Amino acid sequence: MVGSNTKIFFCPRFHVNFYHSYRGDTPDERGFGKDIRVIRSILDSLDELSKDGIEVKCAWDFDNAFTLGHILPSFAPDIIERIKMRVIAGVDEIELMSWNNGLLTAHTPEELRYALSWAINAPDGSGVLQTFGSYVPIARPQECMFTGSHIDIYRSVGIEAISLYYSAIPFNAIGSFISELEARKRYNPLTLKNPTTGASIRLIPAINQGDLAEYYFSAARMLKAIRAEQLHETFRCAHGLDAEGDPERDIEMGIEGDSGGIAQPVDMLVVLDIDADDSFWAGFLPGFSRRFVPSFGGLYSLISSIARLPFVGFERPWEYIKTHPDRGEIVIGQDMADGAFDGYSSWSEKYENYEIWSIIAEARSQWQSAKSIVAVRNGESVLRSATSPKTETYWLDELSELDPSLARLAHEAIKERLRALSTTHFGLAVPVMNVTRLEIARETANRSLELAKAFYTAVKHKYGVVNAISNLPCIKEPQELRGPELPQAAHPESRVRIQDSSPHSPHLTLSVSSKGRIRLASGSYTVHINEPWVEYNHKILGSRKIDVISGAERYELHGIIPLRPMRVAIEWSRTATMLSADLVCFELHVQYPSTPHRCYDHKKARTLGRTWDDRWRQLAPFEIVAFENLPCSTIIHVWKEDFSNVISHYSLDYAGYGRNRFLADINNHLTPKWLAVSDGARGILVAQASQSFSSYAFCPLRQDLRCGVQCVSMFPFGALWGPQYRYPAAVTGLGRRAAILTAEHLHSSAPSWEGKTLDARLLIALYEGNEPQRSLLAEVHECLL
16 A cells, blocks of 8 residues: 555654743742643653553753753752653653743844853753753754844754744744645755845744644544645655646655655654643643543643554654655745744833843943954954854853953853843743743843943953944944934924935935824835824724924924823823934834723733733834835835844735735844835835834834735834734634633733833834845944944
8 A cells, every 4th residue: 555654753842941931930830830740740641651552752952041950950850860861762852942041033143152052061061961961953942933044053053953833823933924835844844044145954843732723622633634635645746746736846766766656655743842831741631531632631641542543653853854855945034933923022012021122232232342342452363253253152262261350251241141031031921021030030131231341341441442443343332322412404394304415215304294193205105104092991092182393403292192081191202303314313202101900810910920901902102104005916025134234034925825914913023223114116214223222123013905905014112912813724723713712922012011111212214125225224323323
C-alpha cells in the first residue's frame, strides 16, 4: 500500500518560564508554584506512558536568568534532574529560548548576541549546556518574537533553525502574513527568508492547544485529517499534480534520485508547543469525563488517545529536520510575535510599557556613549568592536585586556539591562501587570540605568572628555540626547508654508480647522490628523470645547473629552511647529483622569494584586488618517528602521490571506525612531522625538476595507482594540472562539492609562515615492539628535 511506511510524527514541546507578568515570585499558586506542580505532572505522565510501552520523545526550552539560574535550583531541583536524565537517555532534546526570556526583536545586535550565546553558556552557570550537558541548535524565541534582520545573528551563534506558531487561533506568529500552507508544508520545515538581506534560516511551524480545538477538541481527529491530506497530496503527485493542482514539483525521490514513476508520500511533524505551566498538560477535565475528550484530559490522556493510530510516531524536532528537507520557502517582512492581533499590542500599548522602555532607552544611551569614548581613546581595533554590529559581542573581551575593572562594570551593566529587557517586564498580562512584577520591572530598569551611568562616569573619569566622539555614527553624549530646542518658523495666521527648496516632495503646508482637525498637504497628497477620541463604556467619545490659537510662530490647540455620566474629562493640548519645508513638529499633552474601577474580572484582579476600570477600551490621542478612499486593490507598504539599523518594509495585504476586512490593531513594526506608510506613490513618515517618553513600537496602525474602499490610519501612543484576526488555517472556528473566551491576553491595554499623563513629541513629513528618501531620513535623524 502506498504510504504505509510514512509517518506523522508528534512532539510535545514544553516552553518553560517561571517568571510571569500575571503572577508573582512565591512558590504557591499565585507565583511559580503552579509551574512546579504542572511540570511534575508532565514528568509523571511521561513515566507512566513509558511503563505502558509508549516512549514519547519531547522537546524543552527554558529561560536561563530566572528559571534555570535561580528558581528551579532553589525550589525544584528534582525537575532539572528528571529532565536531564531524559536528555542523557536520548529521549528528549533541549532547545534554546534566550538567557533573559527577552523581548528579542527590540534588542540591539550586541544585546541579542549576549542573550542567545548566554542561553548556551552563561556567566552565572545557567546555560543549557552547563545545566543539561547538551542542546540542539533550534531556537524557540520567547513569545515567538522574531524579525528577519536577526537571521544572521542567530546563525552566527550556531542556531540553525527557529520555531514559530502557524496557528488557526489568535495565538499566532506567521499565520496572518502568508498564504495558506498545505499540509506537507505546514507540518514540515520551511526556509524563512529575509526579503531585505536575502539571509535565510530553517523554520519549524508549531501549533498550540487551540488547533486541537479546531478539530472538535480531538488530537486524534486532527491527526486523521492530516493523514487524509497526506495521502491526498500523494495521490495528486502520483498523477502529475502538486497539492494545489499545478504540474508536479515536489515528488519525494528514491535513494537513487529517481521516483520510478511512483510518488512517495511526505512524512510530517506536528509540534504541539504550549507553556509548561499551562493547565492543559495536567488536564482541564475531571477523570470520569476524560474518555469523552481525552485530548484535554492531560498529557497521559492525550498521548494514549493517539499512540494507537498506526501512522503516528514520536520524534524530536532536531532529529526530524536532520533527515527531512525544507518543503518550501516563505518571506515575511513583519516583526513577529504571538500577542493580540499577531503582534506587539500586548507588550507595547500599556502605559507601564512606555515607562519601563524609556528607562531602558536612557540606559542604552549612557552605555553607547561610554563605549564610544573607550573606542576613540584606544584605537581602531576597539573602535571597530564598539561600533560594528558584526563584532561588538567581543567588545567586552577586548575591554578586559585594556582595563579589567571597567570590563567588570560593563559586564554588570549589560547583564542588568538584559534582565530589564525580559518580556515579563512588558506583559503579556493585560490590561495591567501584576503589581509585584511591575515593581520589580521598575527596579530592574532603574538598576540597569544606574549601572550604565556608573560605567559612563568611570569611563569619563579614566579617559576624560573626547571631542572626537561626535564623529562616531549615531553617538552623542547622554546630556546632548535631548537635543536643542526645536526651532519655530514664522507663518501666517491660518496657514504655514516654508519656501525652502526640498528634494523630497512639494512644499508641506499645514492648516487647522475651527473644529481642531489638522490638515497636512504636499502637492496632491493630503493627510488629516483628527482631534483626540476615546472609547469608554462602549461609546466613542470625541473632543469638545476645542480652542485653536494661531499665532505668529505656531498653532496651539486645547480641548477636552467629557466622560459622562461622571463629571470628569480628559484634558489635552497639542502644538504644531514647522521645522523646514519638509518637517513639522507636534508636541502632545494628554491628561487621562482617574475613574472608579468597575467591570473588571475579580478573580484576575486577585492574581494581579490590583484592580482597574475596564470601561476604558480605546485611546486615540493623535489619529493620523494616512490614506482614505483608496481602492482595496492598492497595497500599502509599511517602512521601518529597526534596532539593527536595517531599513525594511512589509505590505498590508493580510486581507488576501484571511477573511480580515478590518484590522483593528496592526503592530508588527518595531522601531526606535521612525515609521512610514506609502501607497507606492506617496507616503507619510512619523518619528518619535521624545527622549523621556518613548516606545519600541510607538505607532500601531489600523486598516479598514469594509466599505469597498481602503482607509489606513496611524495611532502614535494609542491603545487600540477590535475583533481578533481570522486565519487561513481555520477548520471549524472552534479554536478561535475558545481562545477569545478564555485567553487572558486578549483584552485592551487602555485601562492602564487611567489617571496617567502623556507628554510626547512627534516629527512628521510627507514625501513622494514608496520608500522615504535618504535625504529626508538624514534630516529626521539630525532633528532627533
